[in-house]
Amino acid sequence: xxxxxxxxxxxxxxxxxxxxxxxxxxxxxxxxxxxxxxxxxxxxxxxxxxxxxxxxxxxxxxxxxxxxxxxxxxxxxxxxxxxxxxxxxxxxxxxxxxxxxxxxxxxxxxxxxxxxxxxxxxxxxxxxxxxxxxxxxxxxxxxxxxxxxxxxxxxxxxxxxxxxxxxxxxxxxxxxxxxxxxxxxxxxxxxxxxxxxxxxxxxxxxxxxxxxxxxxxxxxxxxxxxxxxxxxxxxxxxxxxxxxxxxxxxxxxxxxxxxxxxxxxxxxxxxxxxxxxxxxxxxxxxxxxxxxxxxxxxxxxxxxxxxxxxxxxxxxxxxxxxxxxxxxxxxxxxxxxxxxxxxxxxxxxxxxxxxxxxxxxxxxxxxxxxxxxxxxxxxxxxxxxxxxxxxxxxxxxxxxxxxxxxxxxxxxxxxxxxxxxxxxxxxxxxxxxxxxxxxxxxxxxxxxxxxxxxxxxxxxxxxxxxxxxxxxxxxxxxxxxxxxxxxxxxxxxxxxxxxxxxxxxxxxxxxxxxxxxxxxxxxxxxxxxxxxxxxxxxxxxxxxxxxxxxxxxxxxxxxxxxxxxxxxxxx
RNA sequence: CGGGGCGUGGCGCAGUCUGGUAGCGCACUGCAAUGGGGUUGCAGGGGUCGGAGGUUCGAAUCCUCUCGCCCCGACCA
Numbered sequence: 001x002x003x004x005x006x007x008x009x010x011x012x013x014x015x016x017x018x019x020x021x022x023x024x025x026x027x028x029x030x031x032x033x034x035x036x037x038x039x040x041x042x043x044x045x046x047x048x049x050x051x052x053x054x055x056x057x058x059x060x061x062x063x064x065x066x067x068x069x070x071x072x073x074x075x076x077x078x079x080x081x082x083x084x085x086x087x088x089x090x091x092x093x094x095x096x097x098x099x100x101x102x103x104x105x106x107x108x109x110x111x112x113x114x115x116x117x118x119x120x121x122x123x124x125x126x127x128x129x130x131x132x133x134x135x136x137x138x139x140x141x142x143x144x145x146x147x148x149x150x151x152x153x154x155x156x157x158x159x160x161x162x163x164x165x166x167x168x169x170x171x172x173x174x175x176x177x178x179x180x181x182x183x184x185x186x187x188x189x190x191x192x193x194x195x196x197x198x199x200x201x202x203x204x205x206x207x208x209x210x211x212x213x214x215x216x217x218x219x220x221x222x223x224x225x226x227x228x229x230x231x232x233x234x235x236x237x238x239x240x241x242x243x244x245x246x247x248x249x250x251x252x253x254x255x256x257x258x259x260x261x262x263x264x265x266x267x268x269x270x271x272x273x274x275x276x277x278x279x280x281x282x283x284x285x286x287x288x289x290x291x292x293x294x295x296x297x298x299x300x301x302x303x304x305x306x307x308x309x310x311x312x313x314x315x316x317x318x319x320x321x322x323x324x325x326x327x328x329x330x331x332x333x334x335x336x337x338x339x340x341x342x343x344x345x346x347x348x349x350x351x352x353x354x355x356x357x358x359x360x361x362x363x364x365x366x367x368x369x370x371x372x373x374x375x376x377x378x379x380x381x382x383x384x385x386x387x388x389x390x391x392x393x394x395x396x397x398x399x400x401x402x403x404x405x406x407x408x409x410x411x412x413x414x415x416x417x418x419x420x421x422x423x424x425x426x427x428x429x430x431x432x433x434x435x436x437x438x439x440x441x442x443x444x445x446x447x448x449x450x451x452x453x454x455x456x457x458x459x460x461x462x463x464x465x466x467x468x469x470x471x472x473x474x475x476x477x478x479x480x481x482x483x484x485x486x487x488x489x490x491x492x493x494x495x496x497x498x499x500x501x502x503x504x505x506x507x508x509x510x511x512x513x514x515x516x517x518x519x520x521x522x523x524x525x526x527x528x529x530x531x532x533x534x535x536x537x538x539x540x541x542x543x544x545x546x547x548x549x550x551x552x553x554x555x556x557x558x559x560x561x562x563x564x565x566x567x568x569x570x571x
Numbered sequence: 572c573g574g575g576g577c578g579u580g581g582c583g584c585a586g587u588c589u590g591g592u593a594g595c596g597c598a599c600u601g602c603a604a605u606g607g608g609g610u611u612g613c614a615g616g617g618g619u620c621g622g623a624g625g626u627u628c629g630a631a632u633c634c635u636c637u638c639g640c641c642c643c644g645a646c647c648a
Binding site: 009011012013014015016017019036037143144146261262263279280281282303304305306321324327334335336337338362389479481482484485514515516517518519520521522524533535536537545 | 572581583596606607608609610640642646647
């Protein structure tokens with residue numbers, strides 16, 4: 001390809017509404033153009049990259065024996081009413097009407113369509129297991145599309161669905177898919193973690209999210225330095241400190257703390273270590289216990305995990321924090337002066353709190369705190385539970401290594417659906433036993449367009465994108481210096497260009513009549529991994545200059561046998 | 572959905588408070604010089620100011636309505 005005939009449209013200025021690196025660079029390099037909120041055109045340059053991602057996904061899916069098909073983007077409402085998702089899916093579901101007023105949805109996902117196909121096509125256990133997949137445009141009417149194609153409304157997704165005779169058959173495909181996904185992201189050159197996700201309401205189901213590690217990620221994940229443990233922060237278990245509770249060293253004393261209503265105040269005004277403070281949160285209790293409210297205690301620097309709290313049988317669902325008046329009524333003091341000593345409502349303490357000694361907390365008297373509190377002697381811990389978010393440095397729940405936190409971009413999700421859809425849509429096959437079996441299903445998604453954004457988040461510098469080789473729009477940029485004036489350069493470039501094409505290299509020859517600096521900047525912006533410069537100077541020496549996108553130094557390669565030398569660089 | 576902000580050539584912005592008939596940078600076109608990291612000079616083309624209505628002799632500017640876009644927000648003892 002030559003730049004003179006390839007529509008290359010880079011801009012120097014960053015569009016005002018692009019917040020994160022990938023969005024800015026995709027716009028500046030001219031890979032996408034926004035049509036309207038959350039909806040983008042893929043330009044020839046961007047489309048080349050997207051196709052690379054697509055190809056990796058497709059090759060690995062095919063290799064695993066999964067079957068590609070293509071389902072309609074527009075689907076009849078009846079199917080969605082059948083599973084109840086016409087109402088349940090929420091406002092993200094784009095509903096449309098045809099000329100006769102019939103209702104349709106633009107598919108945000110395809111469980112209904114594939115299950116409809118399966119119930120008519122699949123009759124016997126002998127046809128199972130089977131996995132279908134497609135790579136297709138989806139539409140989800142996001143509340144707040146942002147970050148370009150990272151959270152777009154229209155996006156390209158690979159979705160796969162598997163059908164099984166029983167759970168163990170599903171489990172086998174699920175595990176296999178886990179490996180396929182790992183291969184896909186590895187091949188794409190991405191640093192990622194497979195994260196155990198919430199199994200949700202569907203009992204016994206398994207679910208993993210695949211996250212590309214990037215600071216701009218919308219999800220925070222916790223992973224171990226010593227094992228492959230990884231989980232969403234909301235779900236990661238916070239284990240108790242290994243060490244036992246220290247013996248009391250201080251007497252408990254009541255202190256006047258009129259101006260301390262937050263942990264921060266307490267730490268600052270009384271020179272307390274934050275690790276020696278406890279905060280008390282009052283939430284509504286469930287019917288399980290004989291009290292209207294219940295107190296949850298976490299260490300001053302820890303954060304209550306609401307997912308964990310609401311799972312406790314004593315806590316009302318949904319979680320509701322007590323209002324200030326309610327707190328005064330039951331506790332006898334306002335928020336900011338609460339603690340476990342003489343606590344009038346039941347307490348549940350976090351595992352870490354249970355192992356604390358000589359700590360401070362509110363006295364349940366306005367303007368007063370107790371310092372030097374010890375469990376057993378001054379207050380009863382009551383029930384101990386995991387109440388908090390994990391923090392860096394916590395022991396990994398599997399006992400191997402420490403917890404580290406990172407932000408991630410969710411690029412894949414695999415899920416054991418069970419019979420949720422097959423049951424409501426009556427997708428059954430005859431088993432070996434001659435009876436009908438409702439097919440357990442799995443579903444597996446990959447955000448194809450999102451991978452592209454995630455890859456840029458992970459691979460860029462101040463000059464632009466540094467594509468992982470397998471995703472780059474071109475492998476090599478061929479840059480002739482001052483070709484307009486120098487026919488030697490022009491001819492050498494043309495001839496090398498033809499030879500490289502012949503050798504199967506995806507090469508972009510910059511034959512625009514522009515300054516070298518512009519060429520360099522453009523090629524770096526769009527992130528071509530390798531570049532070769534041809535100039536009068538080099539030709540005099542019988543040499544070309546080579547440089548990798550991420551390198552800072554040029555290398556010389558002899559003109560003689562240049563194609564072979566370049567091929568060796570491309571790896 | 573709630574709060575805030577913004578819509579002026581393709582992009583980034585100024586002009587709006589204090590109405591007088593639209594400007595800058597980048598990009599684009601032509602010519603010339605330059606020719607190894609976004610070079611320079613000269614000459615050009617392109618917008619009626621998101622839309623509708625109103626006030627006024629006169630509206631990008633004031634008023635009303637409307638559409639679109641962007642940002643923030645669901646850990647508080």
